[in-house]
Amino acid sequence: MPSLSRYVYFTYLCLVNILIINVDITYHYLLPYITDGRMFLQYVLPFTCKFLVFFTFFLRYIFIWLIVMINIDRCLYLTTAKLKLLICHPRSANIISLIIVIFSFLVNAHFFVFLKNPIRIETSPRKTCILDGFYYYCESRNRHFENFYKSIWPIYNVIIFALVPVFIIFICFLLIIRNIYLLRQRNTNDRSHSIGKTLICLDLLFPLTIFPVLFFQIYINYYPPKTCLNLGIINLILSIGYSMSFIKNTFAFLIFYFTGGKFRRGCSSFIYCKNKFAVGSTR
Secondary structure, three states, X not given: OOOOHHHHHHHHHHHHHHHHHHHHHHHHHHHHHHOOHHHHHHHHHHHHHHHHXXXXXXXXXXXXXXXXXXXXXXXXXXXXXXXXXXXXXXXXHHHHHHHHHHHHHHHHOHXXXXXXXXXXXXXXXXXXXXXXXXXXXXXXXXHHHHHHHHHHHHHHHHHHHHHHHHHHHHHHHHHHHHHHHHHHHOOOOOOOHHHHHHHHHHHHHHHHHHHHHHHHHHHHHHOOOOOHHHHHHHHHHHHHHHHHHHHHHHHHHHHHHHHOHHHHHHHHHHHHHHHHHHHHHHO
């Protein structure tokens, strides 16, 4: 029986990426465009200030650790016989996905506790950078947290969001390559290694799209922009950088679904089994 767990992870990954893209577009572009700048600052921003910071990091952590689990799942399925019976299963994938959600919530819950309403500083129209002549940001009344958020959090974020995941992905990457090489030596006609090849391509693209943005974020955290032009350029670079990563994985799922018959049948089987279980439980 083929492993359906990777289809579970890919489905959740696609949903998370779509959610991130829609939230980012709605908050940063759509709402400021369709509402008055002062109304946005007065009513929308105080409610969403700390919520948006939490939600952004929360979804990004789920996003990267789902990619990690896709690689671990594929690596175990190709290299072990005992563990794949335990881990490479839809029920296990759902449990692990729930653990990832809980983990992401806990490591980012401090934003809800310490971040307060935004500071709003009225500026001269000539120095307007964003939203109707106002500059704003979230603050914390706790000085220790403020120091943590500005000096320690960027490094902490890189470790959890990039360094540790990429290290795990790299190990899985080597094991998957080794397995594919052995399969070719044995002249084994195994269709399942095609997904392994696709994962290798995604693993190579991930650090190329994530690391430059993260290191750039750390740099501007210690050396913030001092002109509106530089601020606009930085916002454009960060938006393009993160969008490349999220859109890349969303399109990866769609490409798998529309071009891979085995992947499409696996997704359909997963959805069908879920619907069948739901119908059976209501009887």
